[in-house]
Amino acid sequence: MAxxxxEHFEAVSAVIPGEGGYHAAIAVKALGGAGAPSFHKVLEGQTFKTAHAADEAAAKELTRLKDVKEDSDLLW
Known part of the structure; x- marks a missing residue:
């Protein structure tokens, strides 16, 4: 997990299990905030055979992430 x-948010690589495999995702949570993170699928349309492969792909996408907006949307 990367x-x-x-400034106000933390983003981590994540995996979402799905039919036929796993999807790469980025989970976002407010720094110091309580509650569940919001999950954003990345690399839409791609499914990975293992959770490890999906997490590696999500970690690579995380390096491209520029910021997180107030509503927790990703800013590329």
């Missing part, structure tokens, strides 16, 4: 911190 992590990237911004």
């Amino acid at each position: 992590r990237k911190a911004f």
